[in-house]
Amino acid sequence: MKKNYTKIFxxxxxxxxxxxxxxxxxxxxxxDIISFHCQQAIEKYLKAYLxxxxxxxxxNHGLIVxxxxxxxxxxAFELIRNDFFYFLDDIGMSIRYDSDIEISEKDVDEFLxxxxxxxxxxxxKTQ
Numbered sequence: 001m002k003k004n005y006t007k008i009f010x011x012x013x014x015x016x017x018x019x020x021x022x023x024x025x026x027x028x029x030x031x032d033i034i035s036f037h038c039q040q041a042i043e044k045y046l047k048a049y050l051x052x053x054x055x056x057x058x059x060n061h062g063l064i065v066x067x068x069x070x071x072x073x074x075x076a077f078e079l080i081r082n083d084f085f086y087f088l089d090d091i092g093m094s095i096r097y098d099s100d101i102e103i104s105e106k107d108v109d110e111f112l113x114x115x116x117x118x119x120x121x122x123x124x125k126t127q
Contacts, residue, residue, distance in 0.1 A: 006052045006126055013044035013122075017115050024112060031103040032095045038111035039063065039088050039095070042080075045115075045122040046070050049077075052126045063089035074125060080118050084110040 020037035023030050046066040050057045053073045058065055063085065070077040088111055091101050 003052075006048045009044045009048035009051060010122065010126070013041045013048065013119065016041035016044065017112075017119060020112060020115065024108060028105070028108075031105070031108050032101065034108050035088065035091065035103050035111050036095050038108075038115040039092060041115045042085075042088070042118045045118045049073070049122045049125055062092070076121065076125070080114060080121060082114070084114055088114070 016037045020034045020041065023034045023037070028034075042063055043066060046063070046069075047057050049070055050066070050073070055069060055073055058069070067077060067081060067085065071081075084107065087107065091103070095101055095103070
């Protein structure tokens with residue numbers, strides 16, 4: 001059961017990341033939507049890891065809370081803690097509705113890198 005939920009969350013996270021990459025390559029002006037998919041991917045990757053570890057999983061979308069829970073399980077998750085992680089957590093779900101949030105192309109590039117690093121970290125920990 002645990003492995004099944006882990007695989008489901010990783011699969012959905014992969015879909016979010018793939019969508020973000022596709023949009024970045026083809027519709028670069030949709031920075032808010034690309035950022036949202038990165039946020040969703042990271043959230044699902046972190047939740048997948050916590051499920052794999054049989055840890056409690058919060059139902060909210062806060063990346064910082066999830067990261068703290070992952071770090072308690074494995075300090076290697078400190079590797080993804082950076083300013084862009086905090087920025088993405090800060091703008092979180094509001095980027096879907098608030099058009100006043102400024103997101104640069106550099107921000108988007110960093111969010112994509114962060115989502116990829118999170119994917120790779122979780123993949124290595126859930127084998």
